[in-house]
Amino acid sequence: MFYLRLARGYRAPDLGRWLLTALAAGVVAAFLLRSLGRAMSDPDGGTDALARLLWCLPPLAAVGWFAAVAARAVPARRPERITGLRTAGAGSGRIRALIGGEVALACTLGSVLTLLLFLVLRNDIAGPSLAPDLGMGVPLPAAAPVTLLALVPLTAGIAAACAVPLDETLPGRRTGPRTGFGALRIALPIGLAVIGLALELIALRPGAAADGRPIHLPAGLGTTSTAALGGWAASALGLALLTGPLLSWTGRLLAAGRPTPLRLLAGRGLTAQARRLGPPLAVLTLALALVLTTIRYWIGTPGSADALPAVEACLVLGCAGAAVAARLAEVRTDRRDVTDALLRLGTPPRLLFGAIVLRTLAVGTTLLVTGGATAALAAAGLR
Structure with a gap:
């Protein structure tokens, strides 16, 4: 309920950041589900299954890094939101958790939509060219897609929560930026x-x-x-x-x-x-x-x-x-x-x-x- 009330105050940049995060997470979820479908279609693939999973790491890292950079900009762009949370009694740790939870919620939405599309296509809708990528004709274990797709919101949420510095989370505690290099x-x-x-x-x-x-x-x-x-x-x-x-x-x-x-x-x-x-x-x-x-x-x-x-x-x-x-x-x-x-x-x-x-x-x-x-x-x- 808190995040729904938070979304009511979104401006265009906040909504765009939220939608971009959900879209990127959905694409990464599609890569993960494709690797799962290929593994089910060819259970004796050997190192190919591991290689397909490794191909999912660069986009997963990219989404986590974007979530971290975007989350770091939230206190600077929306100081009134941080002020309201501080007035309500939220400390720096809780503010970090709330920003990370917001990013994780966006990634969860994108992953769930991708999973629904994956399940719909498996229902004899996709053509024979997509059958190996979807693992058609093979029973889908429920824990496998849930476990894979949990990686996306978990990675992005942790990256976003860790990216917000404690001294920049609350208004009035920002330090002057360093300009030199050691x-x-x-x-x-x-x-x-x-x-x-x-x-x-x-x-x-x-x-x-x-x-x-x-x-x-x-x-x-x-x-x-x-x-x-x-x-x-x-x-x-x-x-x-x-x-x-x-x-x-x-x-x-x-x-x-x-x-x-x-x-x-x-x-x-x-x-x-x-x-x-x-x-x-x-x-x-x-x-x-x-x-x-x-x-x-x-x-x-x-x-x-x-x-x-x-x-x-x-x-x-x-x-x-x-x-x-x-x-x-x-x-x-x-x-x-x-x-x-x-x-x-x-x-x-x-x-x-x-x-x-x-x-x-x-x-x-x-x-x-x-x-x-x-x-x-x-x-x-x-x-």
């Missing part, structure tokens, strides 16, 4: 990127193709070597972790010297928000680089495309894009007081808009460098 936070990604690049160069040397056993990649991506795969993984992780510091350095570069008001506003704003914008933008850039590399390989190798990885890639990209949008909305809400103060001081709105455009161009340039390097290293390692 030496370890910078040295670690640089070291990973250098090590990964060295391994990639070793794998690309003349005659390296005959060394060792090739690794057969999923999604019809051909083969690669252990050194190339390990080098790309290390480089991709290093570039992703380096996204935040690069954004901060770009902001400092914009404001270096004797900057104009436009450069000063854009540079200081980017430096202040680099820690918060770095992780979601890094995940989105990494996912997009992987998708573009896969599409390029599929185009160059006709007949190697696979439908399941394409659908999963769309879901992961959608979750990453939604997480970036949620983080941008959170940042905009936090900067509302600063923007109002600048307007009261007589700052032209055109100057603020120009700072946003310049900051967007700087972020896009940084992501183009990291994403382009990630995609180039991935394409070089494929055979």
Whole structure:
């Protein structure tokens, strides 16, 4: 009853976040039920059943991560809701549980709708092409779909509850955001990127193709070597972790010297928000680089495309894009007081808009460098 009353006060962004969470959970539930149907149709599948379950982990992780980012933005975007809960006697732990329960409820709705569609299609409605995916002709154990589908709301709810920091849950307890990066936070990604690049160069040397056993990649991506795969993984992780510091350095570069008001506003704003914008933008850039590399390989190798990885890639990209949008909305809400103060001081709105455009161009340039390097290293390692 509490969540029904809470839904009555939803605005369009809250309702959109709730529906997006339910839709993403429904798609992940469809992947899980497909793996169950395949396992029932081919009980002697061996490692294929495990591989199909492992294919469900990336979209499940994407939904959990989106739920965490969206839940973190709730206290900043709806402070009146947190104030009301605090007035009613709810502490920080209970507020975390309520936000996590709201996300879990949305995921449960999407999973239940997918399960109903799965049961309807099993009732001799689906054609023979979908029969192996639905496990038609085989009795469906009741505990199997319930256990699988419970993973979706459980993962998303726990991720959402843990994502809300205790010091930011209640109004008046927010701490100033940190803008710098420690030496370890910078040295670690640089070291990973250098090590990964060295391994990639070793794998690309003349005659390296005959060394060792090739690794057969999923999604019809051909083969690669252990050194190339390990080098790309290390480089991709290093570039992703380096996204935040690069954004901060770009902001400092914009404001270096004797900057104009436009450069000063854009540079200081980017430096202040680099820690918060770095992780979601890094995940989105990494996912997009992987998708573009896969599409390029599929185009160059006709007949190697696979439908399941394409659908999963769309879901992961959608979750990453939604997480970036949620983080941008959170940042905009936090900067509302600063923007109002600048307007009261007589700052032209055109100057603020120009700072946003310049900051967007700087972020896009940084992501183009990291994403382009990630995609180039991935394409070089494929055979």
